[in-house]
Amino acid sequence: MRILLISPRLEYPVTAPGWEARPAWLNLPQMSLLILKALSPEKHQVTTVEEEREAIPWSGTWDLVGITVMTATAPRAYKLAKIFRATGARVILGGIHPSVLPEEARQYADAVLVGEAESLWGQVLDDAERHQLKPYYHHDQERPEVLEIPLVHYEQQDKPRGPVLCPVITSRGCPFRCEFCSVSQIYGSRVRNVPISRVLAQIEPVRDNYVAFLDDNLTTSREYALELFSALSKLRVKFIAQVPLRFILDEDLFHRAVAAGLKGMLVGFESIAAGSRKHLKKAVSLADTGLAIRRARAAGVMLHGSFIFGLDEHDQTIFSQTLDFIMEHQIPSISAYVLTPYPGTVVFQRLASAGRLLHRHWAFYDHISPVFHPLRLSLEELAQGYLQFRTALYSLRGIARRFLAGMAVSTLAYLQLNLAFRQTTLGLKEHYQAYFRWLEQAQPAFPEETSMAAFGHLRQ
Ligand code: B12
Known part of the structure; x- marks a missing residue:
């Protein structure tokens, strides 16, 4: 076929x-x-x-x-x-x-x-x-205890230059069940691992590239992570991974990961608002958070912090609070998004039954366009606050203020990441204007009807 x-x-x-x-x-x-x-x-x-x-x-x-x-x-x-x-x-x-x-x-x-x-x-x-x-x-x-994933080939005929980042999976399943995340819906809450020998067989041919572990948490099993880091240190790879903040606080495990080639970490801070933290299964104290951020910087590991705006506890102060937090702690790289209630999540159920969803036009379920009524903010305040937050963070001043922290890790990666996010922030105001105009108009019924005329247009 x-x-x-x-x-x-x-x-x-x-x-x-x-x-x-x-x-x-x-x-x-x-x-x-x-x-x-x-x-x-x-x-x-x-x-x-x-x-x-x-x-x-x-x-x-x-x-x-x-x-x-x-x-x-x-x-x-x-x-x-x-x-x-x-x-x-x-x-x-x-x-x-x-x-x-x-x-x-x-x-x-x-x-x-x-x-x-x-x-x-x-x-x-x-x-x-x-x-x-x-x-x-x-x-x-x-699901079987051992996760079997076939070895994939990154190099394809029509893409002669291999990718810079090679995705690798070591596990599926997440025990946390955070309110806004849909991962356990598909993979379950029991963590299953790929045998280490199999992970190494996947990495071996591409070890000159960066390996991007796709696991929602590379270190769910400490024992497995220790074994993996020890094997990776022999391969001399460079890798990035999603990990919880707690992982950095585990000094021994963290330093073994660094010795194994850890260069970047995506860490979900989610929210710095005190009220939110009790709902977030991964939350650690603010003092420990500061310690973890400093430790990552000292080890030369790029910390990419992820934040969410629009939780029920958030009011207008959350944007400046988060910005101050990022500046004070000098977090080099950020992805901050508007809460998006994905179907199948607890938060979707809660907002839908409270009549707080604006629509179900899935294209706007993009982490950027607000699709629900926030509790302590108006819709416009959420969009406006988010826009101002991003504009300040990725202003040249905002980038310069964290430059030393970026330099401590990698000046090139710091500039690449921040300038790319600056770029996507530049047209955000116009996107919001178009979206809010669309919200005011009668929205097309969903699922949207696709006329066959679209076919001809696409083929051109
Ligand atoms: C890597 C990743 C990305 C990468 C994707 C890049 C890439 N080229 O791979 C990047 C960083 C770009 C990204 C971006 C986004 N992502 Co993302 N991402 C992930 C992550 C961490 C892993 C996905 C992955 O590749 N897994 C490995 C593959 C093998 O697993 P899989 O996709 O589940 O596929 C298996 C099955 O689902 C099935 N399957 C999948 N597709 C198909 C198709 C067919 C035909 C068949 C038969 C089977 C099948 O078979 C596969 C093997 O078993 C997941 C979290 C997660 N654990 O899934 C989030 C996740 C998928 N992302 C998510 C989101 C929200 C986004 C963004 C909207 C966020 C944002 N604003 O930036 C964007 C959207 C980008 C876009 N273009 O639409 C959400 C999706 C929620 C949802 N309900 O849609 C997830 C689940 C994270 C979460 N915690 O909720 N993401």
């Missing part, structure tokens, strides 16, 4: 011309597509497309089209599904959004894969070959 695997781009009903929600240069290959490709027997011809940076091969004819879907990319994925089905291809959807809302996704596709694909993709291909695709494929609820 000729198989096309797509990771769709974000497509808003309205936005500012040329504005991009996130830095486009972030070249992290889509692991889900690489895994599906690796799982496909050689007799099939598989093409992968990341629409954020590659054109969809409209001229080809495809037997099966697989699309990976996040909530924000769902409208675009549904549109693509409809277009490809009209050409005679069969379409299967998978990923976090179809796994949480399979019936919705099924309206646009021949089949939906719910959950993890490793044990199901072979069957999907066999069924597709026999023209007997089932509407739903559900992964086994009894």
Whole structure:
């Protein structure tokens, strides 16, 4: 079969011309597509497309089209599904959004894969070959203790220069169940690990690149992490990972990670408001937070802190408080977002039943456009406060004020990250203007009707 695997781009009903929600240069290959490709027997011809940076091969004819879907990319994925089905291809959807809302996704596709694909993709291909695709494929609820993920090939014929960041997975499952996160919906709360020898086999051929561990927390099992760091130190790799703040406070584990090649960490601070912290399962005291930040800097590890605005405890002071906190502690790299209630999360349920959701047009569930009524802020105050926060943080003064902290780690990476976020902040005001105008108008019914006229337009 000729198989096309797509990771769709974000497509808003309205936005500012040329504005991009996130830095486009972030070249992290889509692991889900690489895994599906690796799982496909050689007799099939598989093409992968990341629409954020590659054109969809409209001229080809495809037997099966697989699309990976996040909530924000769902409208675009549904549109693509409809277009490809009209050409005679069969379409299967998978990923976090179809796994949480399979019936919705099924309206646009021949089949939906719910959950993890490793044990199901072979069957999907066999069924597709026999023209007997089932509407739903559900992964086994009894997940095996050991996580088996195929070895993927990053290098592809049409992409001669290999990626700078190579995604690697060591585990799935997260025990935290944070109110706003949907990860345990798809992977469960029990943590399962890939055998270390298998992780090393994946890393070995690309060890000159940066390895990006995709795990929601690389250190959930301390024992496994110790073993992994000891093995990695022999390979001399450089890696980045998502970890909780507590990991940095575990001095021995942290220094072993640094010795193993840890260069960057994505840490969820989520909120510095005292009221929020009790709801966040990962919270540590503010004093320990300061200690962890200093320790990361002293070790030369880039700390990328993630913050959320719009929690029920937040009022207008949260923006300046967070900015002061970042400046005081000199956090070099930040991703700060507006709370987004993803379907399947506790926060979605709570806001939906309180009538606080503005709409269900998923494209705006992007962590940037507010899609619910905040409790102690108006909608406009949330958008305005967020915009002012980003404008101040990524102003030249805001970047200069943290420059020494950036230099202590990597001047180049510091400037790259901050200037990229500055770039995406520049058109944000216009995006909000377009979004608020759209909110005021009668909104298109969701799911949006896609006329076949869109097909012709896209093919040009
Ligand atoms: C890496 C990552 C990214 C990368 C993606 C880059 C890339 N090219 O991979 C970056 C940093 C760019 C990113 C951006 C965003 N992300 Co992100 N990201 C992740 C993360 C950490 C890992 C995803 C991943 O690749 N996992 C590994 C793959 C193999 O797993 P998988 O995708 O689940 O795929 C398996 C199954 O789902 C299934 N499957 C998946 N797709 C398909 C398709 C078919 C056809 C089939 C059959 C099966 C199938 O098979 C796979 C193998 O079992 C997840 C958290 C998580 N644990 O999932 C968040 C996550 C997916 N991201 C999330 C969000 C919100 C975003 C942003 C909106 C945030 C933002 N504002 O920046 C943006 C959106 C960008 C966009 N274009 O739309 C949310 C999505 C929630 C939701 N309901 O949509 C998640 C779940 C994080 C969270 N805690 O909630 N992200």
